[in-house]
Amino acid sequence: MIDLRLLREDPDRVRASQRARGEDVGLVDALISADERRRVSGSRFDELRSEQKRIGKLVPRASGDEKAELLKRAGELAGEVKAADAERDEAADETRRLLLALGNVVHPDVPVGGEDDFTVLETHGAPRDFEAEGFAPKDHLELGAALGAIDVERGAKVSGSRFYYLTGVGALLELALVNAAIAQATEAGFVPMLTPALVKPRAMEGTGFLGQAAQDVYQLEKDDLYLVGTSEVALAGYHMDEILDEARLPLRYAGFSPCFRREAGSHGKDTKGIIRVHQFDKVEMFSYVAPEDAEAELDRLLAWEKQWLTALGLAFRVIDVASGDLGASAQRKFDCEAWIPTQGKYRELTSTSNTGEFQARRLSIRMRGKEKGVRPLATLNGTLCAVPRTIVAILETHQNADGSVTVPEILRPYLGGRETLTPVTA
Incomplete structure (x- = not known):
């Protein structure tokens, strides 16, 4: 598979490679989109987990209404973390699936064309x-x-x-x-x-x-x-x-x-x-x-x-x-x-x-x-x-x-x- 950094930094090069191979250029844009969703959902998951850990430390020291609010938020976070985890995994799987479908980036000196264009x-x-x-x-x-x-x-x-x-x-x-x-x-x-x-x-x-x-x-x-x-x-x-x-x-x-x-x-x-x-x-x-x-x-x-x-x-x-x-x-x-x-x-x-x-x-x-x-x-x-x-x-x-x-x-x-x-x- 190619380096995802190349895809982010120089997508036109990857598109040109797909075009030269006679393969689907749209795969590149689908992969860029999936990779962005993977990174965003990963960041969202990390943020929610960080908040979940922070609240978990505060609950034992809190009391009364404050503790009730913290417990309520902890309950909400459990569902949000689970959903974010699922979204992150789904985006990661989609990114890998598309990445595996993408051919290697063609060397710039390779002649462009089909079997008879060597x-x-x-x-x-x-x-x-x-x-x-x-x-x-x-x-x-x-x-x-x-x-x-x-x-x-x-x-x-x-x-x-x-x-x-x-x-x-x-x-x-x-x-x-x-x-x-x-x-x-x-x-x-x-x-x-x-x-x-x-x-x-x-x-x-x-x-x-x-x-x-x-x-x-x-x-x-x-x-x-x-x-x-x-x-x-x-x-x-x-x-x-x-x-x-x-x-x-x-x-x-x-x-x-x-x-x-x-x-x-x-x-x-x-x-x-x-x-x-x-x-x-x-x-x-x-x-x-x-x-x-x-x-x-x-x-x-x-x-x-x-x-x-x-x-x-x-x-x-x-x-x-x-x-x-x-x-x-x-x-x-x-x-x-x-x-x-x-x-x-x-x-x-x-x-x-x-x-x-x-x-x-x-x-x-x-x-x-x-x-x-x-x-x-x-x-x-x-x-x-x-x-x-x-x-x-x-x-x-x-x-x-x-x-x-x-x-x-x-x-x-x-x-x-x-x-x-x-x-x-x-």
């Missing part, structure tokens, strides 16, 4: 010219079937559409990717983590995934638990309700977990293959930093993602995601999109977001320093390896005319030194 910041590598090499590229499904690596038909038979099996070298390729990604993250100073895939509502709400993203979340109503769509949720919740020593920051974690997404609203999109699926594995970077260090940390996370994609030999570009496509918790987000040869376009492989103090305030995570005392910190997240999409990019980019696939050098130690994946079927 800005391309940089491009790395050139897409392979298969025509010049004399053969037409096969898509990842055809390659995966020939390699004995991907089976979507049996995935659909067992679990439904958008599910799949990774088999043989496909399973080994996933394990190689995960191990290589964790190795890079560990070398960069991240603490490796295996995180829960089921979380309580507080963790899901605190990270901002029960607002506009709620339709994409799987809920286990009987157990009051949610399946995570990213280990960001569990990594953010790890220090929930804690005060961290500023001297320990930055804290960096690399979480590996299965991820589950309904893919609501994606009807007709990427129905073929394993680009858009309901369950996948992912290595996620997560950082806790002082707010003043957050923008520099965002650049670091992006640099680690670029290092990873470069090591995999992929052509990719970096985009500055537009305001309407940020998600509720992000101030700013950079995506790395890899070139997918058979689609003839770039597709998102990694993303990194600066959420500022937004998640920390919702999850009550603070830092304590010598100079500024106790205050909220900032959190950031960055995908290092979303496995299925990375497999798609590797298979299609590094395929050969005979249907084999050259293994990126960074993965070979995790595949027993194997340099090539070869077809198992004609």
Whole structure:
């Protein structure tokens, strides 16, 4: 959630952010009104309680008519205090409800618009010219079937559409990717983590995934638990309700977990293959930093993602995601999109977001320093390896005319030194 002081001091900035996100600007004014009512009712309650305590001290020392008047007033105050308490709680609940519905304040440099209004910041590598090499590229499904690596038909038979099996070298390729990604993250100073895939509502709400993203979340109503769509949720919740020593920051974690997404609203999109699926594995970077260090940390996370994609030999570009496509918790987000040869376009492989103090305030995570005392910190997240999409990019980019696939050098130690994946079927 945002800082209420920002709302009071610069409401136009918050309105502009809502407008840039394409969300309800009226929410800002409703929140301002609720916050004012909360403060007024709180002051009224404090005044009445103060009077109630004062009269409570006078009654034992009074007598006659004076005591009768005091007792009468004490009786009136009891009802007034109770009513003021109820009004204060109602206003506080309304303020919190509206505050939780408000997205993070967008960074001023973010391009304004929807999904297609991003800005391309940089491009790395050139897409392979298969025509010049004399053969037409096969898509990842055809390659995966020939390699004995991907089976979507049996995935659909067992679990439904958008599910799949990774088999043989496909399973080994996933394990190689995960191990290589964790190795890079560990070398960069991240603490490796295996995180829960089921979380309580507080963790899901605190990270901002029960607002506009709620339709994409799987809920286990009987157990009051949610399946995570990213280990960001569990990594953010790890220090929930804690005060961290500023001297320990930055804290960096690399979480590996299965991820589950309904893919609501994606009807007709990427129905073929394993680009858009309901369950996948992912290595996620997560950082806790002082707010003043957050923008520099965002650049670091992006640099680690670029290092990873470069090591995999992929052509990719970096985009500055537009305001309407940020998600509720992000101030700013950079995506790395890899070139997918058979689609003839770039597709998102990694993303990194600066959420500022937004998640920390919702999850009550603070830092304590010598100079500024106790205050909220900032959190950031960055995908290092979303496995299925990375497999798609590797298979299609590094395929050969005979249907084999050259293994990126960074993965070979995790595949027993194997340099090539070869077809198992004609």
